[in-house]
Amino acid sequence: MNAANGAAVVVGVDGSEPALRAVRLAAVEARRRHRPLRVVHGFIWPLLRVPVAPAAGGPPGGGLRHQAQELVAAAVAEAERVAPGLRVSGEIIDGQAAAVLVGESSTAAMIVLGDRGLGGFAALVLGSVAVQVAAYAGCPVVVARGTPRPSGPVVVGVDGSTLSRAAVEFAAEEAAVRGARLHAVHAYTHPRSSGPGDMQPLVYEEGQLRGEEDRILTAPLAGIAERHPGVPVTREVVHGRPVAVLTEASRTAQLVVVGAQGRGELIGLLLGSVSQGVLHHADCPVVVVRSPD
Template sequence: MSSAQDAIVVGIDGSEHSLRALRWAAANARRRHEPLHVVYAFAPLAGFYGAGMPVLQNAYDELVRVGEKTLADAVRTAREVAGDEVTITSEMPDEPAAPVLVSRSRGARMIVLGSSGAGGFTGMLTGSTTVEVSAHAQCPVAVVRGRDTEDGPVVVGVDGSANSERALDTAFEEASWRGAPLIAVHAWSDDQFTGYYGALPLAVDWDEIEQDEQRLLAEQLSGRQERHPDVKVERVVVRDRPRHQLLDWSAQAQLVVVGSRGRGGFGGLLLGSTSQALLHHAQCPVMVVRPGHER
């Protein structure tokens, strides 16, 4: 059984972004009393093969030494944050980051990444890697960006889909663990009710639509509030694009939770425009919940 099984898994690369992600993951492991698994995907030969350049043994050995030190330092930092009661394991596989982390996601509680890896000596956690893991992981993926705070509400986007239901379940759990209020945001757009070029094909009763959207959110919350009586819930129903609302709420939230579309195709297309916008522009950590996630 992998050390990642039932653990919070964090990917590091030595950059400041991944160090923030490491501390965030360690704090969550402490809060949840769950194990933490630190992954430093080490693929030093990847940059040499295309150029046809041989790698001298002493150069490779030096890269391994630096990698081992980076991982050891990360484990010490995690221990300082998580305390002695959290089990911390680590690994340095000789593979590219994205496939390693997607593989570890199969049994993990969540994957935690920094928003960018530029600055680490291997540059592991580039934006494209973060997007790829977020798109393909089989557990929730938390991308640590923006403000680093434990104050503020947990915010979740709700659109009535199966994906947002899974995100809503995860958001309730996160709010409960954190002792934070939950803000459930349902944003609906005129585009749902208008034709091409914004033309109205029929007379639209916006008041009736507003009531329907209120009912949709109430139905999504039904039962979940009863299962989490400790979580104070605020409902927000607004006529706007979801990405605009969630980005605005990220300015005061400690975490934004969103589902992903999961329609297939290339990595970026798996996420949808709202998830993509949050990964790149949110002012707080973002958690993407993939289709099929059942914990």
């Protein structure tokens, strides 16, 4: 996580309504964290060798680059409307949207983007840019989904992985700046194997299993009360599928936080099945947290 002083909240825009929702969310988030907001548009047309200047003899306000300038200016104005006094800047960067935002992530406090953009197919629940940025970004990625709520808990999914510890820490910070409760959720469906290639037991004792699942939830919460003393913490261990459990929790949450890749995911996956599932189905904004390294 890029927590250096002055690191901006970066929001990606493309002129779509989901992008404007992301701008409003990003403006509020930047104000909460006392950070500047940077509005960024990935301008792909020069890479495709498409003329971007006004056509000869056409109006001076024509051309693709002028259109991009207008949509960035509109997004900056919307952010300033939502959060008066916030430091907001806008920039057009030549490149494909996901690549531009991933590049921004190395110095950003967080990246915020809409769940779908102008280039997405109407039938897709989640756009490809959101998936790519969540998979590769070097900072937390916030996807503006569902219903923004001023109240309710910050929900974090815990699965015992290293990334879930990072997710818990980020969720606790979010709960602190929002004055919200932190609700840590661990969902399980069956006994776990102890390592790669191990067989799952055919017979197991439910009480012992429940104790093991309780420990998985408790471990990453160690020290949270000391680091964030004003944040109430509740814990929940649920027998069920993680995506379904977190989706249900999202119906009353301000925010759901998940690790980019969880325990048991294939090593080659940059974005795990649980994080993808939550991004597709959550009823509130979702944060995907990657390794802080």
